[in-house]
Amino acid sequence: MQVLFVVALQAEATAIIKFYKLKLYLEVPFKIYRGENKWLVVSGIGKINSAAATSYLCCLANDDMHQIWLNVGIAGHIDLPVGTAIIGHKIVDKVTQKKWYPPLLIDTEITTAEIITVDIAETGYPTSSVYEMEAAGFYSIATKFSTSELVHCFKIISDNKKQNITNITRQKIETWIGENAENLDSICCQLQKIAQKLPDKNPREWQEFISTWSFTSAGKKRLRNLLQKWNALNPQSKLLDEQISQQCQNMKQVLVYVEKKVKEFSCGSGL
Numbered sequence: 001m002q003v004l005f006v007v008a009l010q011a012e013a014t015a016i017i018k019f020y021k022l023k024l025y026l027e028v029p030f031k032i033y034r035g036e037n038k039w040l041v042v043s044g045i046g047k048i049n050s051a052a053a054t055s056y057l058c059c060l061a062n063d064d065m066h067q068i069w070l071n072v073g074i075a076g077h078i079d080l081p082v083g084t085a086i087i088g089h090k091i092v093d094k095v096t097q098k099k100w101y102p103p104l105l106i107d108t109e110i111t112t113a114e115i116i117t118v119d120i121a122e123t124g125y126p127t128s129s130v131y132e133m134e135a136a137g138f139y140s141i142a143t144k145f146s147t148s149e150l151v152h153c154f155k156i157i158s159d160n161k162k163q164n165i166t167n168i169t170r171q172k173i174e175t176w177i178g179e180n181a182e183n184l185d186s187i188c189c190q191l192q193k194i195a196q197k198l199p200d201k202n203p204r205e206w207q208e209f210i211s212t213w214s215f216t217s218a219g220k221k222r223l224r225n226l227l228q229k230w231n232a233l234n235p236q237s238k239l240l241d242e243q244i245s246q247q248c249q250n251m252k253q254v255l256v257y258v259e260k261k262v263k264e265f266s267c268g269s270g271l
Contacts (some may be wrong), residue, residue, distance in 0.1 A: 001192045003068045004061060005040040006054050006142075008134050011170040012073045013042050015178035019185070030056060047093070047117055047137025054141040062217040066195040068188065069142040069151040074158035074173055075115070075132035078125035082163050082172075085180045086130055087187070088115040088153040093136035095119060100139050103149045106190040110183055115153055123165055130155055147198065150191055154184055203227035208240050209254065219251045226258045233265050 007013045013033065016022070022033035022040055030053045031042040039061045043053030050071070061067070080086070089112040091100045104112060114129040116122075117136035125131065135153040142151045156176045159165040177184075206227055209215075215223060230239055239258060248254045 001037060001066070001068065001195050002061060003038050003070065003188050003192070004057055005038070006043055006050060006057065006069070006071045006134075006138050007040065008043050008045050008050065008073050009173065010042055011173040012177055013040055014174045015181055016040055016072065016184070018178070019181040026060075032057065032060065043134065043138075046119070046133055047135075049137070050134035051137035051141045054138050058142075058145045059217070062220065066150060066198050067146045068191045068195060069138075069146055070184070070188070071135055071138040071142075071153040072177065072184065073132060073134060073155060074168070074176070075130045075155040076122055076125060076159040076165060077113075077130050077157050078128055078161055080111070080130075080157045080160060082157050082160065083176045083179060084111065084157040085183050086111045086113045086115075086155050086157065088113060088130070088135060088155070090114040091135050091139050091153060092116045092129070093140075096136075098136065098140070100136075100143070100148075102139070102152050104152075105149055105194055106187055108183075108187065108190075110187075115155065121165060123159075125161060130157070149198075150195055152187065152191070154180075154187065156180055203231050204235075205238060205240050212240070212245070213248070213251055213254050215251050219255065222255055223258065226255070226262055229262050230258070230265070233262065 005016055017033050020035050020038045022035040022038060025034040026032040033040040039057060041053045041057045043049045087110050088102055089104055092114065094116050115135045116129045116131050118131055118133060122131035132155060139151060158168050203224060209223060239261060244257055248257050
């Protein structure tokens with residue numbers, strides 16, 4: 001069960017990299033780190049960067065199972081002490097006013113809060129919400145790839161009315177996130193248990209196909225789409241039989257064969 005972290009800053013990534021012993025995997029277009037069932041991408045500041053990095057990581061870490069997505073980073077609040085961890089129960093894009101409500105199915109004592117994503121750092125704290133710059137971009141994209149129960153925003157308070165944003169340093173960020181690594185890991189473990197209980201998102205015969213032939217990421221996506229169409233058109237019949245096993249030796253041949261079968265049945269059904 002994969003866990004995918006999206007952070008804006010290298011300083012936010014450092015403690016997570018150390019905690020999970022992640023290794024550098026790619027440097028461009030985004031820095032990406034990888035470990036056993038864990039991925040982390042450093043997006044850069046802002047919701048557009050966060051959305052782009054989330055999309056890129058999804059394509060890179062393509063998986064057949066339900067994925068867990070966590071946006072981790074620093075944020076401001078009017079009076080919560082610096083170093084306090086929060087998890088978002090509501091996310092608001094200040095510019096567009098779009099809103100999301102992440103379902104919180106985990107058991108945690110971590111404070112929950114409304115997260116408002118802004119385009120310019122908020123230093124006035126006009127409400128009791130948490131202010132940051134990435135959550136809306138991340139959440140709007142991550143929920144296209146995974147169920148909302150498995151997509152969350154975990155923030156550490158870095159500034160408030162008494163401790164100005166100018167006092168933030170790289171070392172402080174690393175320390176705050178490091179001190180909350182156990183809390184973050186607890187959330188990951190609980191989300192993994194939830195994911196294991198969710199119904200299989202793959203179409204019928206999926207596992208048999210990918211176990212029999214080797215597929216690229218793009219090939220898997222095409223196969224999934226074709227099998228979903230076949231299952232919808234002909235839910236009682238199997239595709240994987242002796243004929244396809246004899247005729248197809250590789251991914252390309254399998255995809256051509258399955259696509260032909262889907263088209264033939266569509267025409268025969270008058271669809």
